[in-house]
Amino acid sequence: MSEDAIEIVTRLGQNARVAAEQLAVTPGPVKDKALRAAATAVRDGRLRLLEANARDMEGAAHLRASLADRLRLDETRVEVMAQGLEDIAALPDPVGAVVASWTRPNGLRFERIRTPLGVVGIIYESRPNVTVDAGGLCLKSGNAAILRGGSESFHSSVAIVEALREGLGAAGLPKTCIQLVPVRDRAAVGAMLSMRGAVDVVVPRGGKGLIQRVLDEARVPVIGHLEGLCHVYVDGAADLEKARRVAVNAKMRRTGICGAAETILFDRAAVESHMPTILDDLITAGCEVRGDAEVCATEARARPAGEEDWNTEYLDAVISARVVDGVEGAIHHIHRYGSRHTDTILTENEAAASYFLAHVDSAIVLHNASTQFADGGEFGFGAEIGISTDKFHARGPVGAEQLTSYKYVVRGDGTVRP
Amino acid sequence: MSEDAIEIVTRLGQNARVAAEQLAVTPGPVKDKALRAAATAVRDGRLRLLEANARDMEGAAHLRASLADRLRLDETRVEVMAQGLEDIAALPDPVGAVVASWTRPNGLRFERIRTPLGVVGIIYESRPNVTVDAGGLCLKSGNAAILRGGSESFHSSVAIVEALREGLGAAGLPKTCIQLVPVRDRAAVGAMLSMRGAVDVVVPRGGKGLIQRVLDEARVPVIGHLEGLCHVYVDGAADLEKARRVAVNAKMRRTGICGAAETILFDRAAVESHMPTILDDLITAGCEVRGDAEVCATEARARPAGEEDWNTEYLDAVISARVVDGVEGAIHHIHRYGSRHTDTILTENEAAASYFLAHVDSAIVLHNASTQFADGGEFGFGAEIGISTDKFHARGPVGAEQLTSYKYVVRGDGTVRP
Numbered sequence: 096m097s098e099d100a101i102e103i104v105t106r107l108g109q110n111a112r113v114a115a116e117q118l119a120v121t122p123g124p125v126k127d128k129a130l131r132a133a134a135t136a137v138r139d140g141r142l143r144l145l146e147a148n149a150r151d152m153e154g155a156a157h158l159r160a161s162l163a164d165r166l167r168l169d170e171t172r173v174e175v176m177a178q179g180l181e182d183i184a185a186l187p188d189p190v191g192a193v194v195a196s197w198t199r200p201n202g203l204r205f206e207r208i209r210t211p212l213g214v215v216g217i218i219y220e221s222r223p224n225v226t227v228d229a230g231g232l233c234l235k236s237g238n239a240a241i242l243r244g245g246s247e248s249f250h251s252s253v254a255i256v257e258a259l260r261e262g263l264g265a266a267g268l269p270k271t272c273i274q275l276v277p278v279r280d281r282a283a284v285g286a287m288l289s290m291r292g293a294v295d296v297v298v299p300r301g302g303k304g305l306i307q308r309v310l311d312e313a314r315v316p317v318i319g320h321l322e323g324l325c326h327v328y329v330d331g332a333a334d335l336e337k338a339r340r341v342a343v344n345a346k347m348r349r350t351g352i353c354g355a356a357e358t359i360l361f362d363r364a365a366v367e368s369h370m371p372t373i374l375d376d377l378i379t380a381g382c383e384v385r386g387d388a389e390v391c392a393t394e395a396r397a398r399p400a401g402e403e404d405w406n407t408e409y410l411d412a413v414i415s416a417r418v419v420d421g422v423e424g425a426i427h428h429i430h431r432y433g434s435r436h437t438d439t440i441l442t443e444n445e446a447a448a449s450y451f452l453a454h455v456d457s458a459i460v461l462h463n464a465s466t467q468f469a470d471g472g473e474f475g476f477g478a479e480i481g482i483s484t485d486k487f488h489a490r491g492p493v494g495a496e497q498l499t500s501y502k503y504v505v506r507g508d509g510t511v512r513p
Numbered sequence: 514m515s516e517d518a519i520e521i522v523t524r525l526g527q528n529a530r531v532a533a534e535q536l537a538v539t540p541g542p543v544k545d546k547a548l549r550a551a552a553t554a555v556r557d558g559r560l561r562l563l564e565a566n567a568r569d570m571e572g573a574a575h576l577r578a579s580l581a582d583r584l585r586l587d588e589t590r591v592e593v594m595a596q597g598l599e600d601i602a603a604l605p606d607p608v609g610a611v612v613a614s615w616t617r618p619n620g621l622r623f624e625r626i627r628t629p630l631g632v633v634g635i636i637y638e639s640r641p642n643v644t645v646d647a648g649g650l651c652l653k654s655g656n657a658a659i660l661r662g663g664s665e666s667f668h669s670s671v672a673i674v675e676a677l678r679e680g681l682g683a684a685g686l687p688k689t690c691i692q693l694v695p696v697r698d699r700a701a702v703g704a705m706l707s708m709r710g711a712v713d714v715v716v717p718r719g720g721k722g723l724i725q726r727v728l729d730e731a732r733v734p735v736i737g738h739l740e741g742l743c744h745v746y747v748d749g750a751a752d753l754e755k756a757r758r759v760a761v762n763a764k765m766r767r768t769g770i771c772g773a774a775e776t777i778l779f780d781r782a783a784v785e786s787h788m789p790t791i792l793d794d795l796i797t798a799g800c801e802v803r804g805d806a807e808v809c810a811t812e813a814r815a816r817p818a819g820e821e822d823w824n825t826e827y828l829d830a831v832i833s834a835r836v837v838d839g840v841e842g843a844i845h846h847i848h849r850y851g852s853r854h855t856d857t858i859l860t861e862n863e864a865a866a867s868y869f870l871a872h873v874d875s876a877i878v879l880h881n882a883s884t885q886f887a888d889g890g891e892f893g894f895g896a897e898i899g900i901s902t903d904k905f906h907a908r909g910p911v912g913a914e915q916l917t918s919y920k921y922v923v924r925g926d927g928t929v930r931p
Contacts, residue, residue, distance in 0.1 A: 161769065179896060182895050182896060183895055183896050183913070185895070186894075186895040186913060189913050189914040189916075189917050190917060194919055201928060202925065202926065202928060203923055203924070203925050203928055204923065204924045204925075205921060205922075205923050206921070206922040206923075207919050207920075207921055208919055208920055208921075208922055209914070209917045209918075209919050210917060210918050210919055210920050211916070211917055211918070212916055212917060212918050213918075215916060216733070217898065225898075228896050228897070228898060229898055231896065232896055232897075232898050232912065232913050232916060233916065235913040236913040236914070236916035236917050237917070238916055287733065288732045288733050288735070289732060289733070290733055291728060291731060291732060291733050294733045295733070295734075296733065296734050296735070296736060296906070297733050297734070297735045297736075298735070298736045298738075298898055298899060298911065299735065299736075299737065299738065300738060300898060300899045303739070303740050303826070306737055306738060306739055306740075307739075309735060309737070310709065310735065310737050310739075312732065313709060313732050313733075313734075313735045313737075314706045314707060314709060314730065314731050314732045315634070315705065315706050315707070315708055315709050315712045315713070315714065315715050315731075316713075316714050316715070316731075316734045316735075316905045316906075317706070317714070317715045317716070317717065317727060317728065317731045317734075318714060318715075318716045318717075319717065319724055319727070319728050319731075320716075320717065320718060320724060321721070321724055321725075321728075322721050322724075334927065336927070337926070337927025338927075340927050340929050341927055341928070341929055344929035344930060345929075348929070348930055351579065408721070441927075448924075452922050456920075457920065458920055458921065459920070459921045459923060460920065460921070460922055460923070461922075461923040461924070461925065462922075462923070462924045462925065463924070463925045463926055463927050463928065464923055464924070464925030464926075464927075464928040464929075465925075465928065465929045465930050467929075467930040468923065468925075468928070468930055470930075473930065474921070476604075477600050477601055477603070477604040478597060478600060478601050478646050478649065478650055479646070479650075480635065480646060480647055480650050480716055480718060481716065481718040486918035487734045487905075487906050487918065488714070488734075488905050488906040490918050490919055490920060490921075491920070491921050493716065494604075494650065495601070495604060495607050495650050495653040495654040496607040496627070496654070498607075498629070498630055498633060498650060498651065498654040498656055499607050499608060499627045499628060499629055499630060499654050499655070500627075500628050500629070500630050500631075500904035500905065500908050501612055501625050501626055501627050501628055501908055502625075502626055502628050502874075502875065502876055502877070502878065502908060502909070503623060503624070503625055503626075503876065503877045503878070503892070503908075503909050504623075504624040504626055504870050504878055504879075504880075505621055505622065505623050505624075505877060505878070505879040505880070505882055505886065506621070506622045506866075506879070506880045506881070506882070507620065507621050507622075507879065507880065507881045507882030507883075507886075508620065508755070508881055508882075509752065509754070509755025509756075509758050509759055509859075509881050509882075510619060510620060510621055510759070510881065510882040510883065510886070511758050511759055511762035511763075511766070511882075511883045511885075512762060512766055512883050512885040512886050512888075512891065
């Protein structure tokens with residue numbers, strides 16, 4: 096594999112991850128604004144687009160007639176592309192939709208909420224319209240897109256992505272939400288497939304040859320259950336008694352399970368009111384505390400925490416403790432060090448709770464409840480095969496339902512497609 | 514990778530595929546009967562189970578105390594395993610549940626129905642209870658399971674799988690629904706991951722080291738869109754006018770799209786009543802027909818079809834045609850040659866339609882409607898990035914919703930886990 100392609104795709108992946116984090120919490124109307132502005136940019140820029148396409152067609156003399164036809168743009172096809180973006184804008188926002196909700200006998204209220212996958216890589220042939228569809232659908236679904244079109248359509252793709260990015264800019268979104276692999280090197284495909292963690296899913300679109308080539312490099316999909324580096328965030332507006340109860344339960348009920356808390360974060364506003372009592376509760380329960388300077392200044396029995404403590408799943412009676420600046424500071428710490436498994440906020444402030452639940456990108460986010468509820472049985476799933484930290488297919492507890500796929504059954508009455 | 518491990522895992526994969534096909538259409542009560550019978554077998558066989566576990570414990574002197582504890586079985590733990598199987602039996606059957614349904618303006622009625630994934634490979638550490646949970650959950654969700662537990666728990670796993678298989682036998686299900694990798698070779702893990710197509714998903718369950726090792730060998734997941742080798746089956750009870758209309762539309766509306774029909778299957782009961790007219794319609798519309806001996810005997814303009822014709826996605830004005838023995842014969846042909854993309858049955862017989870819709874394992878199955886409806890726009894998805902022939906994550910048209918994941922939001926009131 097060429098070093099260049101790997102370096103380039105790696106950089107695109109890093110940009111995409113940052114853009115994806117912002118896009119995941121972008122409201123639907125903003126994404127729709129970007130889509131409609133992109134449609135306008137496609138229409139207004141049609142001459143530039145047709146010029147770029149003409150350059151591609153010059154280099155495409157070797158293509159079969161059917162492939163050359165798919166590559167070719169004209170005024171009508173450009174209008175269809177613009178219309179397609181407006182159609183996507185008109186769809187309901189899939190992100191944030193409550194897919195299911197239920198209450199358990201202990202009063203816990205569960206919601207399953209749709210979230211973006213993150214970074215989607217799309218590999219396709221020399222079809223300019225796929226650039227528009229793929230870019231538009233990824234934007235709508237809150238995913239950052241890395242596009243790798245066929246090399247014959249390179250100039251057309253560049254011009255189309257430019258129009259899509261005009262739309263992003265008009266809505267105040269980063270241009271890195273939609274990126275084109277800027278090399279014609281085939282190694283970019285292999286690089287994309289090997290970037291597990293940086294790219295969340297690869298979608299090949301095209302003929303049998305292309306798909307087969309992608310699948311040849313793919314492996315059997317995996318539902319991964321990585322470590323549970325779970326956080327408890329004690330907000331300044333936490334109820335002290337609830338916070339004491341939940342903090343000790345989250346750490347000490349069973350220390351060896353993946354839902355056990357490993358780090359406790361205190362809001363600066365909770366340092367005097369909550370921190371001393373809660374740390375004393377933990378130490379009294381037999382827990383070792385490793386704290387930052389502020390924690391150690393308050394609690395003499397705490398040992399100083401090193402950088403590696405924020406990254407450690409102790410699975411033992413040890414907890415790291417740190418003071419952060421409010422809910423924003425907590426989210427920053429959790430995204431930097433967490434494993435996107437299970438995190439809880441303790442607060443009576445509904446606005447802070449909502450912000451935390453919406454912004455923390457973990458399989459399970461809780462409000463005023465213990466992280467030890469991360470368990471299929473506690474969810475009412477009966478049993479589980481594990482807790483998925485993947486976003487693809489199954490996230491959170493993997494019970495019988497998560498081991499299923501689906502199919503579409505369609506009934507007509509001699510119905511034909513016009 | 515050791516040749517032995519590959520050969521063994523390949524054979525397990527083939528057995529599992531056959532078992533999965535049967536399990537996918539096994540009614541819920543039969544699966545539950547197997548689960549309850551397995552619970553009884555675990556209870557009744559507890560002495561044998563404890564003996565096997567004692568042999569494992571003898572060889573486990575080198576294990577850390579916490580790992581040895583996870584490996585160890587006693588009467589109580591055996592009872593918990595039996596109870597776990599009964600709990601799984603008591604859950605509702607996830608397979609066949611209608612997840613969503615809607616009607617389009619043209620009258621087409623859509624249902625999204627839960628189906629099993631197929632073959633699930635589970636890789637875990639030396640924890641006997643995981644053998645029970647994983648085997649039980651796979652059975653409940655209609656999946657064939659290939660289990661690869663830690664080598665220290667080998668004898669316990671063998672004894673537990675034997676009990677699970679007693680349950681399968683009591684319900685008349687093949688024992689190959691649950692298989693244990695019979696070698697301690699680590700290469701079995703790599704072999705399982707490389708068997709794309711034979712194994713539908715791998716679930717690693719265990720400590721950080723195990724998961725990391727599995728993920729190191731994994732690649733970025735792919736939503737694959739393989740070819741559309743779509744079939745039209747004309748049942749003896751088809752309405753002739755509907756069948757003529759749909760057959761010509763399915764093949765000739767656009768021949769180059771993945772939803773275009775490539776093979777037409779005639780029920781033996783439709784050979785005189787339907788076949789001549791429909792073949793004449795197709796030929797009149799400009800389609801070349803490649804038929805089996807019975808087709809060629811009826812229609813002089815048909816050319817003889819070779820074996821490769823049943824495997825060919827023409828994407829052109831060509832169709833292969835064959836006479837089959839009723840709906841069973843049609844399903845047999847479709848599973849042997851199809852690409853599990855889109856297939857339709859034309860019939861006025863509701864029982865035949867239901868059987869076809871339930872048994873044909875394709876992303877889209879239609880009744881009295883054209884295969885050319887295989888399109889995100891026609892489904893009401895607005896746009897699509899492709900049609901997935903994968904079962905993992907997204908199946909059928911991939912629109913904005915299919916590019917999302919989900920998370921669980923849980924609200925409590927200082928709620929702790931007892």
